[in-house]
Amino acid sequence: MAKASDPIVINGHRLKNRLTFAPTVKFGWAKEDGILSDRHLEHYKERAEHGLGLLCVEATAVTPDGRFCPDHIGLWNDAQVERHKYIADVCRENDVVSLIQLNHTGITTNPQMGEPKGPSAVPTRSGELSRAMSVSEIHAMQEAFISAAVRAKKAGYDGVQLHGCHSYLINQFVAKKTNLREDEYGGSDENRARFASEIIRGIRELAGPDFLISVRTVGWDPDLQSCIAVAEEYLRAGCDYLQVSHGIEMPDPAAVLREGDPFTAICALGVRFHEYFGPRVPVSTVNSLLTPEQVHYLLDNDLVDTVDLARAVLADPRFPEAVLYGSDYVKCFDCKRCQYGPFTKNQCPAALKRAKEA
Ligand SMILES: Cc1cc2nc3c(=O)[nH]c(=O)nc-3n(C[C@H](O)[C@H](O)[C@H](O)COP(=O)(O)O)c2cc1C
Numbered sequence: 001m002a003k004a005s006d007p008i009v010i011n012g013h014r015l016k017n018r019l020t021f022a023p024t025v026k027f028g029w030a031k032e033d034g035i036l037s038d039r040h041l042e043h044y045k046e047r048a049e050h051g052l053g054l055l056c057v058e059a060t061a062v063t064p065d066g067r068f069c070p071d072h073i074g075l076w077n078d079a080q081v082e083r084h085k086y087i088a089d090v091c092r093e094n095d096v097v098s099l100i101q102l103n104h105t106g107i108t109t110n111p112q113m114g115e116p117k118g119p120s121a122v123p124t125r126s127g128e129l130s131r132a133m134s135v136s137e138i139h140a141m142q143e144a145f146i147s148a149a150v151r152a153k154k155a156g157y158d159g160v161q162l163h164g165c166h167s168y169l170i171n172q173f174v175a176k177k178t179n180l181r182e183d184e185y186g187g188s189d190e191n192r193a194r195f196a197s198e199i200i201r202g203i204r205e206l207a208g209p210d211f212l213i214s215v216r217t218v219g220w221d222p223d224l225q226s227c228i229a230v231a232e233e234y235l236r237a238g239c240d241y242l243q244v245s246h247g248i249e250m251p252d253p254a255a256v257l258r259e260g261d262p263f264t265a266i267c268a269l270g271v272r273f274h275e276y277f278g279p280r281v282p283v284s285t286v287n288s289l290l291t292p293e294q295v296h297y298l299l300d301n302d303l304v305d306t307v308d309l310a311r312a313v314l315a316d317p318r319f320p321e322a323v324l325y326g327s328d329y330v331k332c333f334d335c336k337r338c339q340y341g342p343f344t345k346n347q348c349p350a351a352l353k354r355a356k357e358a
Pocket residue numbers: 022023024025026058059101163166216245286287288289308309310311312338339
């Protein structure tokens with residue numbers, strides 16, 4: 001039985017406890033050069049100082065056209081590396097394992113940023129068709145992920161997390177709905193996993209055996225079994241850690257939840273992955289874990305190895321200490337305003353409450 005405060009070692013990196021900060025993009029905080037702003041540095045420092053075992057920096061674009069919007073961060077050139085050293089150092093000083101999430105938007109690419117392209121020609125959000133990438137474009141994109149990972153290592157991060165869920169490029173290769181290819185990148189589970197598996201192999205080769213490679217992977221797209229088969233491919237390629245979340249389709253609660261499960265269907269996916277993989281690979285789960293009791297339930301009952309927290313830690317950086325020591329914190333209001341994207345700023349009611357109390 002693991003407790004929240006128990007350490008866990010992942011590919012030689014010791015997390016001092018089971019609490020991890022999930023990636024959360026900060027819309028409007030960067031400039032068009034994709035370099036971290038002072039606000040980013042303060043934000044991550046404040047989070048690293050309050051008890052987390054691992055911190056994952058938000059979705060970071062591997063090419064300029066893979067950004068969510070013009071003021072989104074990237075790691076597509078060397079000039080972007082320098083400021084990341086600050087976050088990696090702050091994590092090390094606070095005994096927090098550090099990852100950075102690498103991403104490309106693919107067929108969901110904002111037309112302001114570039115041409116929507118992905119595994120196949122399928123309808124985009126605007127109703128037009130995306131362009132199917134050629135095999136040489138796929139290889140160039142894989143190189144962009146690998147080069148970004150090498151930059152992440154230069155910055156001092158302990159590892160990277162490939163963004164393999166939430167409908168972005170890696171997810172688009174895995175999902176049958178967006179991958180209609182008939183070559184080696186489409187069809188079977190092995191083929192749909194190949195885009196990311198080859199990236200994992202490339203990172204391992206250049207960043208070395210000690211670099212932590214996590215995949216934030218899809219738990220249900222189009223079902224659990226197929227996602228487990230895809231994750232098996234990631235493990236074969238050298239992935240060290242599976243951080244499970246949702247894909248393009250949301251999981252069907254009736255199919256995933258068991259009677260009495262006190263968590264959401266998305267959260268249940270990580271639990272099912274942990275049941276399947278057991279001690280072979282650490283598995284994390286996420287989604288609507290907003291109180292210490294929920295976190296303890298998952299860990300005390302050995303339902304997952306680590307618990308990934310997003311809004312609870314956005315709302316109050318002290319949330320990990322509340323889980324570990326029972327100290328005070330401001331609970332996330334679950335208003336979801338922070339998810340509305342680039343249009344909302346500074347409206348987190350928990351942060352406002354904290355500021356008033358300070
Ligand atoms: C403001 C915000 C930004 C997010 N950005 C990312 C991101 O960059 N990458 C990612 O994989 N998920 C992102 N997510 C999803 C979270 O990591 C997490 O999976 C989701 O919020 C559910 O967890 P929670 O209930 O603990 O918030 C974001 C969520 C929020 C609220």
